[in-house]
Each structure stands twice: as C-alpha cells, then as structure tokens.
Amino acid sequence: EVQLVESGGGLVQPGGSLRLSCAASGFTFTRYSMYWVRQAPGKGLAWVSRMTSDGSDTAYADSVKGRFTISRDNAKSSLYLQMNSLRAEDTAVYYCARGYNGPDYWGQGTLVTVSS
C-alpha cells in the first residue's frame, strides 16, 4: 500500500524557516517524481514544486522560487521542502504527492502557519 506521511509543519514567524519531510513507503521511491502541493485555509489547491526521480531536475511555482528548495534522499525514501523567508501567504496545508501521469497518491498533509 502506497503511504506518504508528511511532518515538520507548525507555527513560524514571518521571515522564519521550516523544513517539511515526507516519508514514503509501499512503492519503489526511486522510480517516481515527487511533488509538493499546498492549500491555504478555505482555498483551492496550488502546485508548489517538483523533483524528478533521480533528483536531477526541479521546478517551482513563481510564488516560492528563490525561497523554497525541494530535495530528496532516495536511500531514505524521503522528500523534503526547505522553506525560508516565510510569509503570511505561505500559510497552508502542505501535501506531498507521488507522480505518475500527474500526482496520483497524496499524503494527509501538514499545516504550516506563518504568523507573529
């Protein structure tokens, strides 16, 4: 069974940093691109970032480019999102998702709240 479990969310002040993790199991992690998608409270879904299966290529939404960094550790079957210079508008539930013809399986999400 495919499982994706996010962690690392919490309350952070504007300008602060946070690192999200996503632990994957139930599939061969090294075969899949992985994604981060977020959802602000009461709002729709927004794609954040992507990393290819071997980690050689990344892509970011304009709203996070230069502030967020996606990475992965294939030996640990884990995906990460380093978030710096956080803003109030980054407040959201962050989901990691596996990629097969677009995101197929999603984790349950972790809430990031940026507030003073």
Add this chain to the structure above:
Amino acid sequence: DIQMTQSPSSLSASVGDRVTITCRASQGIRNDLGWYQQKPGKAPKRLIYAASSLQSGVPSRFSGSGSGTEFTLTISSLQPEDFATYYCLQHNRYPWTFGQGTKVEVK
C-alpha cells in the same frame, strides 16, 4: 502560465442525478489533465488521469473526456459519498495549475 477555468464553481444535486463539470485550458494541453475529489479535512484523491483514464479502484460512474482545451468530468449517477469538491489539474507545462474547484452539494 496556463489558466484552468473550471465551471460551475458549485452545484446542487440529488442522489441519482447526472453531474457534469467542465475545465477549459487557456492553451492546448493535449490530454495532460487529471480530476481530483476532495472531502473536508482530507487529501485529494485522483479519479481520472490522462483526461479519460479511470484511476484504479474508482467507481465506473466517474468518467472523463476531452483533449486540447476542453475537458469534462461526469458522474453518471450521484451517490451520497460523492458530495465533495472536485478539481482539475493540468500537468502539461510548468507551473502546473488547478481549476478553482467545484463544490457538489446536496439539493
């Protein structure tokens, strides 16, 4: 960026109704489109991939169609567990973009 215009934003329907939701892309995206269902407090669940392929385990009352710029999700006979919000997602070109969502409510 490719804009995904989803309609309607909400609809009221009864169990057994046929429901249709549309997504229009601002430029051609071939069939690089998925449909997702989300219930309150839960992660999205993929229903359809490649515009018209049914995700494994998803009931056959869900179907997708379209290619290029016009796409449709159809629920042939709405069931109680189908009341939720539905999103389309284009993954043809970065940045990937979602439709605004369609909330399907009880009539």
